[in-house]
Amino acid sequence: MFATVSVNVAPATLLALMDRMRETGSPADPAEAVDAAIRHWLATSASVPPAEPRxxxxxxxxxxxxxxxxxxxxxxxxxxxxxxxxxxxxxxxxxxxxxxxxxxxxxxxxxxxxxxxxxxxxNWKRASLRRRELARAAADAPPCSVASPPATPAAPAARADLTKSTATIQPLTPSVPRNTGPGQGWTEPERRKYRFRLEDVAFE
Known part of the structure; x- marks a missing residue:
């Protein structure tokens, strides 16, 4: 058994409720109908978004x-x-x-x-004074600044890999110079009239 409290209801509202219950043939007690109406209002009003201020x-x-x-x-x-x-x-x-x-x-x-x-x-307050107070409050408000994200340091593993890869780089070994000595057939008569070999000029 739940404890109950009394709530003042306008006589016209109570009479309208009893007439509606009589028309619909509801067997509920008027107090139960009022309690159900309040619970229904609480459930439906919670989903209604608040109205914008006018x-x-x-x-x-x-x-x-x-x-x-x-x-x-x-x-x-x-x-x-x-x-x-x-x-x-x-x-x-x-x-x-x-x-x-x-x-x-x-x-x-x-x-x-x-x-x-x-x-x-x-109390009444002059409109010009309210406007000055509003401007002063806006001026005293801290500025809204967007802080830049801090630089992310390189991970230790990444630094170690970079150091390792740098340490393993070796200078390129110079290629062996090409042999420019006279080859087979260079002493033939038809070759001796040229001052340079064609392959020596092409690869200089």
Whole structure:
């Protein structure tokens, strides 16, 4: 027997569950059906990839969904909020400059005039200050350098083979000089009229 704890369920949800069980003829207890539904949700939600964060990209500053923007002008304040990928002000999507200029009815520097409160924060911070903090953090980050791999020393066996092969190399032995003395028939009369033998000239 497993211990159980109570979970608050909206009355409408519980009634809809009991109506569905009555329609399908399920003999299970409503508490068992709720437990099975929770286990089914846990099993299916684990395979669903997390959704990409949504928000508005203001130059280098990303404003996640739910971020509030506050514009101060002449002791008055006006607010806009990031919904999805847009900044919404009075029911229409605007840029930060459009939000600041629409409220002040003049050309304004949105970075200096708009303060931002991101989701989970309690305090407002000027947009220009957030941008400087982001730039400072990027400048202080260590550079990402790719180190070259160290040179691999030659293996001892390879060095030994190289030394052995170098030691066994012997200089080439000079060939025996060719015999250029007069051969058989050189003293014949028809040969004595030439100063050089043809084979001596060809191999000089």
């Amino acid at each position: 928000g508005y990209q203001w130059k280098t500053l990303f404003l996640p969904e739910g971020t509030w923007l506050r514009m101060a002008y002449r002791n008055d304040h006006e607010y806009a909020i990031v919904e999805g990928d847009h900044i919404m002000y009075k029911g229409r999507a605007v840029s930060p400059n459009q939000f600041a200029s629409a409220f002040a009815d003049s050309v304004r520097n949105a970075w200096q005039d708009i303060s931002i409160r991101m989701p989970g924060e309690k």
